[in-house]
Amino acid sequence: MEPITEKGLQEAIDEMGIQDITTATIRQICALTASLENKYKENFIHLEIGNPGIMAEKTGIEAEKKALDSGVANKYPDIGGIPAIKNAGSEFVKAFLDLDIPPKCIVPTVGSMQACYTLMTILKQRIPEKDTVLFFDPGFPAQHHQAKMLGLKMRQFDIYDYRGEKMRDKLEELLSDGKVTAMIYSNPNNPSWSNLTEEELKIVGEMASKYDAIVLEDLAYMGMDFRKDFSKPFEPPFIPSVGKYTENYILLISASKIFSYAGQRIAVVCMSPEVYNRKYPNLVSFYEMPNFGESYIYGVLYTASSGVTHSAQYAMAEMMDKAAKGELPFIQHTKEYGIRAGRMKEIFNENGFHIVYEKDGAEDISDGFFFTVGYKDLSSEKLQRELLKYGVSSISLPSTGSTRDGVRVCVSMMNSDDLFNKLRASLKAFRHDHQ
């Protein structure tokens, strides 16, 4: 395709009512890209959206159909989760993270989106002075929006500026006034695909205990650090988690990416038993329930949606159960993303791009679902706009809380050689015009 002109692009942006392309939501970028596709009669390369690019795990679908046939549709699901999902979640966490979380502390939610929103709700209530959430940025933009919705104060730092032992001083600075109720990060990280190292997780855990800041560890892409083989249940190496270093943690495990099950909206919240059982005078008086875990389930989650789709709970239960038994090689299945990322990085590199977030400690980051690219000294906005002109849609790093220049690239939709050839041609043309 001929590159779109500056005028043509700006017109489309104006038509969508987008004020600032770098802070627009992913949804707005999708809509903008669709309008450009329509206007220029050209299919774009979609690197902006994070839909799973592989088939849903069949195990889940079969379990769900079976549950529907058995008659679960007319019965309210238990808000705390059906026994099967609670038990399977406990096994799954032991098998792959080597953490001991009893079934009681495993609770399904309508995706990790609901998990994070409802957990922030109660984390804001538990101790009134703790009114702040700390984001390890860059991160998932929706979680910043959730905090804003709930009126939580926010702090943030760019992980990449404080790696290794430097993280301790930074966290000390951010946590020492005791205002932070929760810290949030995803591991692997969306968008940078960096992983906190064991050294860093230990620091985070120690600081979580020291200042009573509960860690929300978002494992949306659990196991997708393909540099190590985490695929064998109950055998080392285990997937690193802050749960090894503090009792002050809650895991978010979503079926969306690890089982390619985003459509059915299901995740599990896994609370450490210490978090579950803690009593707060504020919660006891507000919810008239004895502890954090029950206030969360019967107070917050009941209010939010009265539980999670019954059949989807059976799907998630069965997938976690089989995975823990070694009968569902889910990590093997998602390795496809790593392969796509490797091919894409090559194409970006050969056309003069660089990886923005490129190292974990001394190691290169893993190939996985996302990575980040920059081009020379182009600003985030400029790069995102210029790529759009060449038919490549991405989201800008500032929208993720990053302080660096570049864009996020999602590999999931790159499911054919044609697309790779198209990407190569687009980036070649881009490079030609941006020497």
Added chain:
Amino acid sequence: MEPITEKGLQEAIDEMGIQDITTATIRQICALTASLENKYKENFIHLEIGNPGIMAEKTGIEAEKKALDSGVANKYPDIGGIPAIKNAGSEFVKAFLDLDIPPKCIVPTVGSMQACYTLMTILKQRIPEKDTVLFFDPGFPAQHHQAKMLGLKMRQFDIYDYRGEKMRDKLEELLSDGKVTAMIYSNPNNPSWSNLTEEELKIVGEMASKYDAIVLEDLAYMGMDFRKDFSKPFEPPFIPSVGKYTENYILLISASKIFSYAGQRIAVVCMSPEVYNRKYPNLVSFYEMPNFGESYIYGVLYTASSGVTHSAQYAMAEMMDKAAKGELPFIQHTKEYGIRAGRMKEIFNENGFHIVYEKDGAEDISDGFFFTVGYKDLSSEKLQRELLKYGVSSISLPSTGSTRDGVRVCVSMMNSDDLFNKLRASLKAFRHDHQ
């Protein structure tokens, strides 16, 4: 069974940590009843819980299985709803309520519980001075809890004290300071099963327009006023709705009871086009979106759960579509509840009980999913406790915001002659001991 002693009952209540049985949640009452069943080795009669007592509509289950087979599980559902549910919702509302709501304004939610919680969220934001929600009590206790969670101020009145033209003066008194952002009621009413008359709906609609208070009309039991035949799509009589009398309305239509689909957690929010399209400076600046409807979908619902289980959307779409085509006689199916209610009322009456909320205008209330009973001058607490001693579990009227003495009875679990005989025997024994 021998009646449980006062001491035995109080011990069980204390063991559950219940402070006040009249304000305990339904869930706590269920747990108390289960513990009594366990302790006394006797099955109780469960009139407390509102699980559908009939099978889920097969149409929904088949549609859902088909959707799963077609591969929807790995794709994020559109937050605004799949086209099929938006179109079917629009048809369904036209067919049974004779209201014109375009597909754009029909949005699925994770049950009406999520609908109400998320709508309250944005109704609190739209105009900062409007910080109060008005409940037509008695009502669904969870909705009061939702308002409390969100920090909304609350007002309420007992419908039964202000029926007919009297309602106008009461609403004038409650609304005239302009603080009320939303009014909430269910029609038929949970727990009283009264229905607002056309005269009353007209008054509510006029007041909603006059004071810009948006009506949340909860149609959880839509069509279950069996005194009239609402079963023919696109033919009068239509189910009464405030939508005939104001543009300031939002309907909540849940699949849980009307299609016996509570397990799958799906409902549709149906906004009047005027509500959907309204612009509020506060929303535009907070969500950076142009109007109420889009702020609700892409701002609030995205944050709450990123949409609704994909397969369940297909189920709801198909059920509404078939119902509107006259191919799914859902009202006929739920008539079973009316039959059960009729039989139960007879048993209560013959044992000296009376219906607490018994009239709509000049008419007796319909037989349906719930009704309310009192016994002589027993207080709500006393009656609920005494019935428990005779193996009958119910919830007290004060927990629903009612100012009257009595308990709520749900007919849904009464699915065998044995249960009716057991109820008769229990109430006979009760009466014998309470002359």
